[in-house]
Amino acid sequence: MRITKQARREAKQLFRAAVVNGVLDDTRARKVVQLLLEKKPRGYLAVLTHFQRLLQLDIERRSARIESAQPLSAENQATVKQNLSGVYGQGLTYAFTDSPALIGGLRIKVGSDVYDGTVRGRLDRLQDSF
């Protein structure tokens, strides 16, 4: 489906309407989708598709993925959360995963920022430097 400039613009306006105090409001977003599907304005599918993409990008921007070699204790998780919200502000969603392949340390990805303190990452960098 071709998404026209007009559709992009409209989707962006709707997206702005769903944001309260710089944070996306879930109920508003749901309402937007509901209204679009009910009223079916011209090119609503294109608008909806772009709206979905904008939402997806926003969610990615506000989600923190924390990978660790071993499962983190609740205490450690709280520390990480506190530190991250200090840097990126409130409204982050956190996902903790553990992957033994990292050998040790933490790998944190928030939006497109990556903090890599894992042993694996350091080994990879060492390998790249040769």
Added chain:
Amino acid sequence: MKTLLEEIEAQIEGAKSTPAKVNVGTVREIGDGVARIEGLTDCMANEMVDFGSGVFGLALNLEETEVGCIILGDYSKIHEGQEVRTTGRLLSVPVGMSLLGRVVDSLGQPLDGKGPIKSETFYPVEKIAPGIIRRKSVSQPVQTGIMAVDAMIPIGRGQRELIIGDRSTGKTTLGIDTIIVSAPAADTATNQYLAPFGGASMGEWFMDNGMDALIIYDDLSKHAVAYRQVSLVLKRPSGREAYPGDVFYLHSRLLERAARTSEKYGNGSLTALPIIETQLGDVSAYIPTNVISITDGQIYLETDLFYQGVRPAISVGLSVSRVGAAAQVKAMKQVAGRVKLDLAQFRELAAFAQFGSDLDPQTQAKIERGKRIVEIFKQPQYNPIALEIQVSVLWGAQNGYFDDVPVEKVKDFQNKLSEYLTSRKGDLMKRVAKEQTISDALANDLKAAVVEFKQTYSTK
């Protein structure tokens, strides 16, 4: 001993590695040497991005959610969903003396198989041209060794002189006949787009270090085509002849980097000779007019002249050098001052003379003189002529010593005269080269030499 160990241990303890923050994105689309990347929120314009395994890209388009990159090198290994990271570096090329005599690609990697280039200095490919404070007027000549250029279209150090003409009119020949600098050649559109900028950076190093560098861009019409290709794949809006709107800026920022710096800033120079290919002699096409307006003059090569045997096929009427005259040697100015006018008049009269048969003796003389000057300016490839010989020959022509030589013999006469002057009148030639003006005494000696030669020539 123990304290030393403890100290080291303490230092290791202190040197805690803090995980570095990197900005990453994912490849959304890849093809035609261009990648569109989602993420990379901190990416800067013209920044290098790392695709991993030694492949780098250059961020050209910064959009709301995406970044458009051109890829340097092999893009076949890059796939959708791959992670890309910013580097915070600008694209740079190695510069310095170790590049002399080498053939490199647009990123400064050797192509000639003479081993790696040992250079510790790197210059960014895109560099802001020197400002007015660092500059100085063009005051020293570039001796090209091509008589028609040195006499009529003089080029100064730090000048930008365009060489323009149709295909196969000798543009490249004129270029490489001048000085031996080989521009890096590359295959992909990305590399073709970057090559002149890399070359300019390498030339700038010589300028910054007080040396005189000459750079030949062969050719900028192909460069514009490569840039058009990259821009269209990046989905930038296109304008006239489908070139992007900033194609003028592309060439102007490149040619602006040619400069003559003042004594305080090293007293170096970078002379640029861009080459443009025209279609059927159409100088009013988009790219030719752009580059003509950027440069300080042009040498226009004509197909008709080329096939008439006038080589280099320089069209005197359309060629001009706007700043070079200030840099011309005085002796050359003395003898060549009227040559351009004489030739222009000759062209006009020659066209006129085809209609009427009876011409007054003055016009006849002008036509005869013109024919001989055209002959004198013919010059084979890779055959530079020393300044003093150029001056002496032109002096002879201006003072009527060529007038009684038959036109078809003029070239022979000129060659033998040059030979005679070099081998028999070395001292006189040294004086011409040293004094750089033709004083009355020098003129008398030149006269004596030419007359002496004419006697031996006519007896043959």
